[in-house]
Amino acid sequence: MRIGVIGAMQIEVDNLKASMSDISTKEYSGVTYVCGTIGDKEVVAAVCGIGKVFAAICAEAMILEFHVDYVINIGVGGTLCKELGVMDVAVADKVVQHDMNTTPLGDPVGLLSGINEVYLPTDEKMCRLLGSCLAEKGIHYHVGTIATGDLFVSTPEQKTKIHERFDAIACEMEGGSIGHVCYVNKVPFAILRSISDGEGASMDYATFAEKAALQSILVVIDFIQRADELQA
Template sequence: MKIGILGAMEVEVQELIENMENIKEETISSITFYSGTLQGKNVIVARCGVGKVHSGICTQTMILKYAPDAIINTGVAGSLNADLDIADIVISDNVVQHDFDTSAFGDPMGLISGINLVKIPCPKELVQKIKEAADTIEGTNVVVGTIASGDQFICSGEKKDFIVGNFDALCAEMEGAAIGQVCYINNVDFCIVRAMSDKADGSAHMDFPTFTQIAAKKSTQLINEFLKCI
């Protein structure tokens, strides 16, 4: 089984790359792809860049060039749920694009043109395997649910309420649903893993870099545990 792993920022994939063996590098469309083994499994790791366009380009390139059996997007997100604190983990069972809006034409908020879905589903078996790996990490609150993506850094209560009210999402970030859309179109399994780096309301602004490091390390730990058990 070959697993593709994507992260938007260097901090989200750096430790994974550093621990890979038999590593080969190739740069395509300004994105460096690292292929090799991690925890004895075949992997391709890439830093896609921030936002839906970057992540979509990276995902499609990875699929065409390396043909992974599944793609996991690891990283950090802003919590939209009062019960989710810094470094808690959300595993997607579906993803939505909260900024996709053709409601002026009578469509539901978030309906993606071309695939006619609001919530793009993740394969249940893959989600369950990642959840089982997450449950081995001590002292970590792990939940499964909707992850919302958009080309916006969410930092206001009003926007949080909008996303939760329309999509019942647990956390917000900027790449996962674009990755999910590309995988869905290509019939490639995917799942999004996010550790909470902030509360998406501006309250952690001054400590965001510190919290991001903590959260990214927790996501990396989960990926390693998942690879051990597949």
């Protein structure tokens, strides 16, 4: 079994690398892929960069060059719902690209032309296993739609629009395109986001980034160690 982990921050991959054995690296399209093992599982980890194009480049190479069986994307996101605050976690049961819009052609907003889907489902077993790993660590999480776009969503108006249009619980800039690549390649995927903002809460970003990265990697390591459950 080979599991691909796509992170948003170098600290995430560095933390994962510390738990890996038999490490080697390869580079494709400017992205460094760290290969190794955790227990009896092969792992390929990479930092994709910001935005949908970089994320898609990373996911496509991970699938075609390293032949991963599963892809997990971790990172930071903004909350779109009252259930999620700072350091809580959003787990996607489906993803949507909120900035896809060919409505002048008569299409519904968010439609991915060519595959004719608005929402792409994550893998149910991966989603459940991530939830179990989060629950065991006492981390508050919520499952729902995660919305992706090439836009840093920062205003209440933008958040409300995306939430109401897609019933999304969180927004970010990579997961939907990684899901798109996995969908067309028929590779199961999961998306996890640590929330970086919330009502009445604030944290120094450097402190938040370090804590969020450590939290995500601990969950991912548990997930990898229990990954045989995906094939049960």
